[in-house]
Amino acid sequence: MTAQATRDVSTAFGTASNRRGKYFSFKRFGTPIVIAVALLTLFLWISSLSLDSIELRTLNWAYLQDRTFEHLRLTVVASAIVAAIAIPAGIALSRVHSKAVHAVVFGIANVGQSTPAIGLVILLAIVWKLGFEVALVGLVAYSVLPVLRNTLVGLEQVDSSLTEAARGMGMRPFQVLTRIELPLAIPVIVAGLRTALVFCVGVATVATFINAGGLGDMIVNGLKLQRWPVLITGAVVVSCIALTIDWLAGLAEDLLKPKGI
């Protein structure tokens, strides 16, 4: 399980450490430029069209703002809940050395991620209700895994000689965790959160099916009513949000990475 986990996050972790020193890389400025160009192009293109009444109902600032807000709210709240569940769970798992326990927990988290989000959300809606909370549950279930896995891997990759030195100097287990292990695991944990956030932005589009709003509304409406400008606007804005969040999380990763590493 652990070996698999290490392999799965290796890309995220690799990215984290390769960023060292590259504060002025293309990535840092390239992403915002791409986002700005995409949004500007979209705006100019939409402005050049003569929109019919159906399109005008969605392609206006108020509507766009509401959907974007709903979308971001879902994403951020879901990610916060994921962090609140998965980081402590990952820490707890790192204290348990039973392989069986690890397998069970990761099994559950894997089921959460491998079940198609749309199926889970609709199933939940049938047995429970429609709306924000249900969408939230679906999103959380979907994005727990990367954070859980990265927390565990982040803690496990802390050199055991460091924790032994810390214990040998008389740190209590909690002090070893907060002063040594967590600071050193932060880059990997944040990389996991970054993955979860980007997952959430994408998966939040299915919230539309259970009446929880979000930019999925535009995409689905655009499809159903065959209004391509609406569909494309929804899709481009979602993509730009995902890119922006990924970019911000990348900045956070660099800022939170302990100095000296």
Add this chain to the structure above:
Amino acid sequence: MERSCSSAASLLQGDFVSEPISRPAAGARINLTNVTKTYPGQAGPAVESFSMDIAPGELIMFVGPSGCGKTTTMKMINRIIEPTSGSITIDGEDILSLNPNELRRRIGYVIQQIGLFPHMTIAENIAVVPRLLGWDKNKTQTRVEELLSVVGLDPKAYASRYPRQLSGGQQQRVGVARALAADPPVMLMDEPFGATDPITREKLQTEFLRLQEKLSKTIVFVTHDFDEAVRLGDRIAVLSERSQIEQFDTPANILASPANDYVSQFVGHGAALKRLGLIPVHQATLGPNVPVRGAIEVSINDSLRNALDSLVLSGGTPVAVVNGQGRVVGSIDIERISAALGAEIPALTRGGQTEAPLGGGVLAAGGRP
């Protein structure tokens, strides 16, 4: 706890700042009685019925092959590993009755991997234990700067660097400084110089010996390098499987009379040469003055091993011995060196064998006091 409080109190009175290293906490007596460690699921114990009494200020070397339990034995003293049975006392206090974290803050701990925390500066690394003990900022900072100077690193240049920016040797100095931070009476060192290159290692060993002369901590030092043990130790415990003590004596005595085949095997070839390395030239009876020939001379404070080295270069003719001022005070030759090793000169010269001469008295005196 009591100890750390009292030492902290004396530190607060300011005498510490003016005359720091001259009044360190002296070493403590360590006693291990029938200490056994059995890991669950393993047939035999890793350490079986280990008993040892270590005098205050002694530097004890545990030598043995990998997996013999020497590290396990050492780690039971600060309870990184909990003994299964037996008792361990430090200054008469049963350590198993203490809070392990408070115990460890009173015991300096240096490991081979050094284990400097990469996300903390050198100063922060050294300040870990003082912080745990709740020292105030000024006192901690003074102590950090002082310790950096003690281990030969300029505080101004190094305090705010990160471990990654230091060489291996420098990191291990910081490791030693960190272990000394709260002036613990006991130090445990687990192959601290094992990962450094030979030149750095020798330098670190020399500095470490000088430091220990000033500090006289009680030190348990684990190594698998017998030469290091001979060089540093006041007494050496040669350990075999399950941490059984095969011989526990001064380096000179072990070299002169290994207790059994196991120890002889560990001592290896060239035991006589290793013994010569322990004896200073002034321990030998010097011959009449001879002029210095071809710049070949030996200082009276050098080891007999160096004297022998010069003799080889001189072609066997007696070599002049000079004192600190460079004045010739006598001469030395092969016979006199052999005589210093022990009485059995004929055996030595004929067979070249080190058949355990009973010159232990002289040799013990020749070893470290």
